[in-house]
Amino acid sequence: MSTPVSEFQVCSAACVLLLAASITPKVVANRARDLGLWAMTFAAILTLAAGLASQATASGGKVVGEGGTFRLMLLGATLLQSFALLFGLPRSRSVPAAVCDILFVEAGTLLVVSSDISALRVVGWIIALTPTRLTVADDGNFCVKQTVPLGFVRFQYASGAAFLAGSLLEALGRPNLAIGAALLLILAGILRQGIPPFHTPMLRFFEQSRLTYVIPFVASPVGILMIARGMQHLTGAGLTNVSGVIMAFAMASLVYLGLLTLAQLRCRGLLCYSALFSWTLSVICLAGGGRVNQGAGQLLVLGAMGTTLGFGLAVWLLEERLGELTSAHAGGLATRLPVLSAMFVLFGLASVGLPFSASFAGEDLWLHGLFEHSSAAGILVIVGWTLVAISIFRMYAKVFLGPSRDAPASWDLCKRERIAFAVALVVVFGIGLWPRLGLPPTLHVAHAASTAPTKASHRSSTRTIALEFGSKNLEE
């Protein structure tokens, strides 16, 4: 396993394993969850071994970062995500279909993340979209309300087409086609992830599809990876203006998304817009270019994966107990569901930079870079954060606090569900407490090389005096 090809082979084998497992749940209905967990375990061992081997030989992919560390982190986070989802599955008759959803999306994600070959990434993309096809074709088994989120399906097909075309152009390898390939990849990523202005159908998807498909689909970073790839091509071609336009548009849309979040009365709506907000933020970082933004982007991607998973699980388990809730018809659940309520607010706030979460480190790093370009843009982004944070806490207060309403008997998290949340906690706070795991190693090297006196050398002399902020009479 010393070359990228053998690494790819191992990851493909893992993917095939997952696909095989995803077809069988309906046959072995009673053991569907166990089957899924076993398949994930083998896939995890295979991919992590492949990733470690590729890192050891420094042949790891240039997905977003430098070297294979980030790819390894992504693979690890994807696998932990699927473990958490499979553990969190309730014991109901819909388990086989849910296992099917999860394994399809995870297999597709695994292939897109791990492969360096365009054709295989396309295959992965299509695999991840398969339940979308089933959403339309199945006899309602994949839909909550027997309705079809048609706008979402159309956008996803469009993203698939754009991705296929972009990959083809990329595979041709001609310099004059590189810009077209980059733009198509970016378009595919934006459509896939629901980044503004293509976010509109996502709410319908969230509100009408089963969360067992929605959560892995939205928590999967494949669209972001394609955007990053496209950005790299654009930067390589010297077209930084296009990245700048994308960045400015996404930045303005953060406040817009924040306002939309504020208007949501359903937990699903809140989940939708908070996830879109996190991904849009990651896109801005990646579009910003440079190693600092890239580092921040990597942390935000990992953070968004974990928080979307945790918050999604909380909403899912809440709905599983009490049905679909609106803030007007809920209240007082904290006394009956104390741990679930804590998880809801913890992951909700972690998505907007709770201290010591992965998002906190990413946002802190990125904000410092952003203010160097524009203070106004920085304030705009913080306003967006503020609106999302207020919306999340408002929903928490309306659903979990206040006088108790008449609701069916419910129970707090069982041991299996707590394990699912513990996995999500590991992803979010593990990276938050040790953010170097998610940063490109060259950033530390670059920081060590840039000594303090040269830091502010480009600034005015008055500022250079200010650099020694009260350093007189200071013992260190």
Added chain:
Amino acid sequence: MTTFSLLDIVAVLPILGPLGASVVLAGLRFAGNRMNEREIERLVRVVMLTTFVAVLASAWLGHGHAPRRIHYGAWFESVHYAFDISVLIDQLATVYLVTAAFITSIVGYFSARYLHRDPGFARFFVWFLAFVGGLNLLVLAGSFNLMVAGWEIVGLSSVFLVGFHSQRSGPARNSVQVFTAYRIADIGLLGAAAVIHFWIGSDRLPHWGAIQEVSAGALPAIGGFLVLWAAMGKSAQGPFAFWLPRAMEGPTPSSAIFYGALSVHAGAYLLLRMAPAWQTLAYVPSAIITVGVATAIYGAFVGRTRTDVKSMLAHASLAQVGLIFAEIGGGFHNLALWHMVGHTMLRTLQFLRAPSAITDWRTFHVELADSGTDISIARLFLPRTASLWLYRQSLGGLNLEGFLNGFVVEPVMRLARYLDFSEREFAMLLEQSRKSGPVSGEPVDDGALAQLKVGDA
């Protein structure tokens, strides 16, 4: 190999001890292992005692030395930026830390008895310990970013304790208002962290009494006003004054420690800590004085019309913190520091005695053989109509909340609802079939599904 001195180790104990204990308590609850009251009480006592001893030891070890900055390394770093983990021990930090340790120890001990057999006993101490750790982090932080982390923890614990009595609708509603005020204020702090980093080229906080040359220009002014904005939010000054009386829904010990004593002074502490950055700019101190004096007048007038003791105390706190702001703006930093300490002590005592206020009042007036009639100062100087008008206005809180609701909250919510409506309309438009097929949102029957399979899909 890095070696640490005794002070290096002792200095982080007040931060790590309470935060660690809070995480352990929360983790045990998450895992389903609940500690009983006695065990929690013991844990809290041990942690608070350790914290108090560590604070005294840090003060003693740091006494007589110049301000001391201890580096523990960088949490993470990039090309021109590092998240510095450092502690700054100077006169300001020491005085505030010793006061905080003294008060939190007393309130911790008091709370264990006050909340005996309360169903939320463990939950209270999870947030109480988080608050203590967060506050110590805020006070000891040597870098702006670390201070932001402490600031956020203090804010969150405060909000969750306002909503402590979660069965009632009042605490739920008020916790949202407090959270909103805090988050809006945090815009200032996060912005200031980034602006000051860019302006100064470092995230290091200045030590007490540092003299700073500040260049004229937009950046220092933006930084100064952002710091003031953050301080106003945390200390309920200016337009943020509405949240402090609402925060009184929490249990009395938390009201004492947060809104009477320590949390409400965090804004003043921030201003004092950042004073070297803005004190030579003319407009920032003027703004601080204006905000402080205006809030002091507001607190004094409105507080006199309140009929419950906690609201009265909250408004009295507003007025006093307003005066502290004015002192800071005027350059009387030592006076402001000691005013802060004195006010903290007095208000803690008053809040802790608040449940026995009626008994205290009766005892006091019986001892003095006093009828208890108050003399209205306004009536002495103002005509009757003016004093009645003033009374009515004060009774309505000078319509501060009405103004904020009408001009800030409602327009924003209306805009949000309008955008959401437009989005949904647009989504419906996207879902319409070319063949005038079923629109998403309506039940799809088998025939329609068959049509979809053949058609658009």
